[in-house]
Amino acid sequence: MKIAIMGAMPEEIEPLLERMDSYEKVEYAKNSYYLAKYHELELVIAYSKIGKVFAALTASTMIEKFGAQKLLFSGVAGAINPALKIGDLIVATRLCQHDLDITAFGHPYGYVPEGSVFVESDATLRQIAKDVAKDAGITLREGIIATGDQFVADPDRKAWIAETFDADALEMEGASVAVVCDSLEVPFFVLRAISDSADMDAGFDFDTFLENSAKVSADFIIAMLDRLLR
């Protein structure tokens, strides 16, 4: 069983690589993939670079070239739900693309023919996360994550995404990974720790909290691996 763990930015995977027993770096498609061992688990770890296209390429590569049979995403997100504060963890139940728009043809936002507005993540992986959180006394929220090729730092755009998709958090990669994994029938899981609130202060907050929130997410992923090893 090979498990893929991906992030979008270097900061999102560095805390994971530090915890590995060993790893080997392989270059492919202008990116670096780390074939890693964590106790008895075989992993492939990479950061995709930012946005939906790079994320889809990396998820596809991890599955088709490196043979990943499950995929975990770890990273940071902007909060929409006011209950989510900086450093809080959210697991995506379903993900959507907030910037996908062919409404001119009468379709809803986020929809293209033969696709669906929402893609659901793997219920078994989510249950493992809940069990880990319970044991560790960590608060873990579940909710809808909206993805788009935009760093949202605008209260109006944030409100529109909240209303249109009932989303709890937003980022720039999750839904494209979801589409790839769903298409290839690979169970997937998207975990994000909040780095900002997608508002006027988002740029500043993001720079301030990226490193810490990325580590909060990565540490939780390690705890999930420990549970898978039991």
Ligand code: 4EH
């Ligand atoms: O990978 C991108 C990073 C921001 S862009 C998406 N990530 C962080 C999640 C995220 C996010 N996405 C959209 C956190 N807050 C978000 C927000 N809107 N408000 C980036 C960041 N730093 C340098 C270059 N690009």
